[in-house]
Amino acid sequence: MIRTLPLVCSRCGKEFKPEHQIYYQDDYIAQQIRDVKFVCEDCIRAWKEKWQIAQADFAEQDYVLTVTITLADGTVYKNMDCTPNEDTEAVVTGEDIPAEAQQRLYGFYKAWRDEQASRQLKDCFFQKEENGRLTATLTTYGGEHYEGVAVSRGEGGELVTDDELPGYIRDGLLVALESYEAQEIMLDTRVKPRSQNAPTTMKRRQNRGQWPSTYQPFNGSH
Numbered sequence: 001m002i003r004t005l006p007l008v009c010s011r012c013g014k015e016f017k018p019e020h021q022i023y024y025q026d027d028y029i030a031q032q033i034r035d036v037k038f039v040c041e042d043c044i045r046a047w048k049e050k051w052q053i054a055q056a057d058f059a060e061q062d063y064v065l066t067v068t069i070t071l072a073d074g075t076v077y078k079n080m081d082c083t084p085n086e087d088t089e090a091v092v093t094g095e096d097i098p099a100e101a102q103q104r105l106y107g108f109y110k111a112w113r114d115e116q117a118s119r120q121l122k123d124c125f126f127q128k129e130e131n132g133r134l135t136a137t138l139t140t141y142g143g144e145h146y147e148g149v150a151v152s153r154g155e156g157g158e159l160v161t162d163d164e165l166p167g168y169i170r171d172g173l174l175v176a177l178e179s180y181e182a183q184e185i186m187l188d189t190r191v192k193p194r195s196q197n198a199p200t201t202m203k204r205r206q207n208r209g210q211w212p213s214t215y216q217p218f219n220g221s222h
């Protein structure tokens with residue numbers, strides 16, 4: 001049986017004449033050709049024009065990457081789950097986005113990812129001063145440098161340091177502090193039983209041998 005199918009756009013409701021190809025909306029419940037949601041070229045053009053990305057802000061939490069997109073016309077899509085694809089250099093989101101906009105979004109993603117990487121701590125040295133005050137000197141991969149920042153733990157165990165420090169520096173500093181504290185505990189339990197009767201000079205030598213020279217300030221305080 002030969003049938004005919006009028007081409008009606010599922011978006012604007014107008015009949016249309018396709019040129020070389022027909023656009024349609026992916027729809028897994030469509031079982032017959034008349035269920036297919038066609039989209040006319042005028043609507044496709046309008047869709048492409050709408051998707052001029054002015055700003056894209058990425059965020060990562062618990063390994064879930066989301067993006068908030070602001071279009072040139074002011075439309076905002078908030079916290080959409082998204083997946084970057086390194087091979088195609090495009091970012092796919094829950095929203096239907098033209099391929100050109102997916103690629104532009106990848107540009108924003110790349111800039112964001114590079115910035116994240118540059119904010120990681122490259123090194124962080126702790127120094128315990130004579131009055132027991134602990135300070136940290138740190139550098140990020142991006143070259144930001146902070147010298148002799150006072151560091152301590154609050155009553156609830158929270159990090160207490162210079163309030164002016166950016167959040168990402170504080171985050172990195174907390175991780176470094178935890179590692180420093182763990183090493184300090186390890187050093188105490190390792191050295192104490194053996195060094196109880198050992199002369200002070202020997203104790204010092206043991207400390208030096210056990211720890212890499214990068215932790216020199218730490219060794220120096222013992």
Ligand SMILES: [Zn+2]
Pocket residue numbers: 009010011012013014039040041042043044
């Ligand atoms: Zn249309």
